[in-house]
Amino acid sequence: MTFTVSLPEQLLAPGMTCLLVSDVMGGASSFSPLDQPDQPGHARIVCHAPLPDLRAGTFLDGPQGPLCQIEWSGRLPGNGTATPCHWLRIVAAPQAQTSADLQLTARAEGLSLAWVTLSDKGSQGLREDTSGPAIEELVGTRYPLSLAKGFVLPDEPRALRALLTDLALVQGFDLVLTTGGTGLAPRDTTPEATLAAIEKRLPGFELAMTMSSLAKTPHGAISRAVAGTLGRTIIVNLPGSPKAVRENLQAILPALGHASEKLKGDPSDCATA
Numbered sequence: 682m683t684f685t686v687s688l689p690e691q692l693l694a695p696g697m698t699c700l701l702v703s704d705v706m707g708g709a710s711s712f713s714p715l716d717q718p719d720q721p722g723h724a725r726i727v728c729h730a731p732l733p734d735l736r737a738g739t740f741l742d743g744p745q746g747p748l749c750q751i752e753w754s755g756r757l758p759g760n761g762t763a764t765p766c767h768w769l770r771i772v773a774a775p776q777a778q779t780s781a782d783l784q785l786t787a788r789a790e791g792l793s794l795a796w797v798t799l800s801d802k803g804s805q806g807l808r809e810d811t812s813g814p815a816i817e818e819l820v821g822t823r824y825p826l827s828l829a830k831g832f833v834l835p836d837e838p839r840a841l842r843a844l845l846t847d848l849a850l851v852q853g854f855d856l857v858l859t860t861g862g863t864g865l866a867p868r869d870t871t872p873e874a875t876l877a878a879i880e881k882r883l884p885g886f887e888l889a890m891t892m893s894s895l896a897k898t899p900h901g902a903i904s905r906a907v908a909g910t911l912g913r914t915i916i917v918n919l920p921g922s923p924k925a926v927r928e929n930l931q932a933i934l935p936a937l938g939h940a941s942e943k944l945k946g947d948p949s950d951c952a953t954a
């Protein structure tokens with residue numbers, strides 16, 4: 682997918698954050714709480730067409746190579762509007778930054794991952810969360826990751842449901858893996874929140890995790906972890922301890938890449954995969 686943009690006057694440097702907005706629906710003039718005159722990092726790259734649907738981690742290449750990457754997506758409030766926008770991370774400065782229009786090409790590379798730790802103690806800073814970072818490390822050793830982001834939430838099902846919906850349908854992460862809250866403690870509600878968010882269930886992933894867990898510990902039977910899809914995102918619950926994360930992930934890691942490709946519409950023949 683290719684689209685035309687104008688670069689801002691401010692010089693773009695690697696690491697800077699910019700906004701990508703469209704000038705078709707008044708987006709270029711809408712208000713942003715991040716817009717501070719003394720923060721040139723929030724300069725705007727303006728797209729001269731309706732904003733394309735871009736998933737988390739997508740690279741945008743200019744004529745000379747990679748320019749920036751989609752970090753976050755949302756809406757800007759403004760005169761009775763809520764205009765879509767993307768936050769971009771500059772990965773390489775353009776060779777020549779002029780006001781002339783520039784063609785950008787969207788390129789997907791690797792998998793984008795969001796992990797979510799459900800832990801009352803973790804969210805209050807009473808225990809270091811090592812389970813979320815373990816997910817990122819384990820997935821990253823098996824697949825190249827274009828982008829990885831982590832979140833720590835208390836065991837609150839509505840907050841989780843809202844975050845899962847946003848990560849899948851607004852941000853467009855390929856994988857959203859949760860840890861914690863799958864058991865029987867009074868505040869364990871991760872499976873219920875996940876069931877309320879997903880469109881299709883993946884019973885094979887759930888079965889694979891249960892079988893692999895039971896081979897390690899009879900307590901594997903206590904996890905009620907759910908797996909499924911929402912939009913083009915795969916969502917999987919993992920139990921809370923780092924040990925359980927490793928043991929459960931090991932059972933589904935080999936199938937995650939192919940499952941994600943199929944979900945995003947890969948038409949290739951499965952017999953060769």
Ligand SMILES: Nc1ncnc2c1ncn2[C@@H]1O[C@H](COP(=O)(O)OP(=O)(O)OP(=O)(O)O)[C@@H](O)[C@H]1O
Nearest residue numbers: 798799800801802803809810811812862921922923
């Ligand atoms: N995010 C985490 N990071 C590190 N260790 C964890 C994490 N979650 C759980 N554990 C470990 O697994 C054990 C059992 O987890 P459990 O789900 O029962 O957590 P909890 O302490 O009861 O509740 P919560 O994590 O919701 O505050 C914990 O005592 C801790 O040792």
Ligand SMILES: Nc1nc2c(c(=O)[nH]1)N[C@H]1C(S)=C(S)[C@@H](COP(=O)(O)O)O[C@H]1N2
Nearest residue numbers: 861862863864894900901904920921925928
């Ligand atoms: N593979 C594996 N699965 C496991 C465990 C484990 O150590 N290894 N722990 C179990 C335990 S003790 C519990 S209580 C449940 C639920 O954990 P959670 O509430 O932290 O999600 O996961 C279970 N699944």
